[in-house]
Amino acid sequence: MSKELIKEVKINFLKTFKTEPLLVFSPGRINIIGEHTDYNGGFVFPAAVDKGIAAALQKSDSGHCTAIALDLDSRIEFELAKIKPSKEGSWENYVFGVVAEIQNRNKIIGDFNIIFKGNIPGGAGMSSSAALENSVVFGLNELFDLGLTKTEMILISQKAEHNYVGVKCGIMDQYASMFGKKNNALLLDCRTIKAKPYKINFKDHQLLLINTNVKHSLSDSAYNDRRSACESIAKLLKVETLREVSEEDLEQIIDKVTPENYQKALYVIQEIERTQKAAKAIQNNDLDKLGALIYASHNGLQHQYKVSCDELDFLVDQAKKNKNVLGARMMGGGFGGCTINLIAKSEAKSFSESVAKAYKNKFNKECSVYFVTLSDGTHLVK
Ligand code: GLA
DSSP states (O other): OHHHHHHHHHHHHHHHHHHHOEEEEEEEESSSOOOOOOGGGEEEEEEEEEEEEEEEEEOOSSEEEEEEGGGEEEEEEOOOOOOOOOOOOHHHHHHHHHHHHHHHOOHHHHHEEEEEEEEETTSSSSSSSHHHHHHHHHHHHHHTTTOHHHHHHHHHHHHHHHIIOOOOSSHHHHHHHOOTTEEEEEEEETTEEEEEEEOOTTTTEEEEEEOOOOOTTTTTTHHHHHHHHHHHHHHHSSSSSSSGGHHHHHHTTTSOOHHHHHHHHHHHHHHHHHHHHHHHHHHHHHHHHOOOOHHHHHHHHHHHHHHOHHHHHHHHHHHHHHHEEEEEEHHHHHHHHEEEEEEEEEGGHHHHHHHHHHHHHHHHSOOEEEOOOOOOSEEOOO
C-alpha cells in the first residue's frame, strides 16, 4: 500500500518540478501501552507501522521553497530567511517548524521543494504529525548533508511540534517513527531516550486498531494542561519528573494538590509500572497478563487521567464483552482516534464487523478497522 503512495508522490514531483527527487518514507506508530508517560520521563512501548508519510524532496534553484501537501491539494511557497509560524492548525507548521529548528542549530540548508502524502488519517492517534516532521528533517539532512544523528533529528521534530504546532509533546512518537524496527516494539525509556526492542509474535493473537473517526486535536489545550499539571506536581515533590516518584511519595503531598491532579499523577506512576510489567508479560508470552494491563491502562486513562471520550469507551466496553479480546484501550493522546485491541486472530474479522455495527447504531457514524504490520523507521526509498 505504501509502495503506491511513494510512487504517487514521486510521479507528482517529477511532473511539478521536472527533477528526480529524493524519496523518504516515515511511518506512523502504534503504542501497546505507556500513554502520557513519555513527557513524565517514563516508559512507553510503541512500534512503527507500515503506514505513514511518503515525501519527495529536492534542492530548488527558484529562489524560494515550495511545499505541497498532496492529500490536501494545498501548496505553499516560502523563503528560508523569513520562516515564522503559520496560523494555528495549518499543516505548514510541521514543515516550517522543522526548518526553523534546523536553522536554530546553525545548520545551513538551501532552498528546496517537497511534496508529501500520507496514508494514516490525521487525528487517529497514530502520529501522522511525527511521521511528517521526521520525513522533513530526514530528507533535509540527506539533501544538504547536515550530519545530524537520528537522535538529533527526533529532537528537532519534537521542538518543531512544541514551538510551531503548539503541542508540548513527549518524545515517543518521533522516536518510534524514526527508530522503528520490523516485527518489533520498542520499550523506550524516555528519561534516557534509549530503547530495547522486543520481538512481537503473538502467535494466534494479533493487534487490531479501531478508529472512532473522532478527530482529536492535541493542540487543544487539554494535552498541554495535563503536562503542566504533572510538572507542577513533580515540582512540589522537588523532582525532575514523575518518573522519580512512588505512590507513597505522592501520598505525602495529598493535601497540597487537587483530587483531580492527584489522580492524574497517580495514573502516571501506575502506567509507568504497567508498561514495565507489560514488557515482562511479552517476554514470558503471557498474553492474558498483557491484556489485563492494557485494560487497566484504559481504565486509568478514562477515569484518572481523563483523556478518553464516549466513543473510545464504547469500543473498549464492546471489547470487554468479547472473551476473544484479551485487552483493549485508547491509544495516543486521546479525545478520539483509535483503540488498540489484543485479539484472537480467528475472531478479528467477526469482532470488527460486530463492533462496527454496534458503533453505527450507537453513534450513527462509522468506525474504521486497521490491520497493521510492525515496520522499520524513517528511511530513504531507493
Ligand atoms: C501524543 C504525544 C506523545 C504522547 C502521547 C500520549 O501522541 O505526541 O508524545 O504524549 O500523546 O502518550
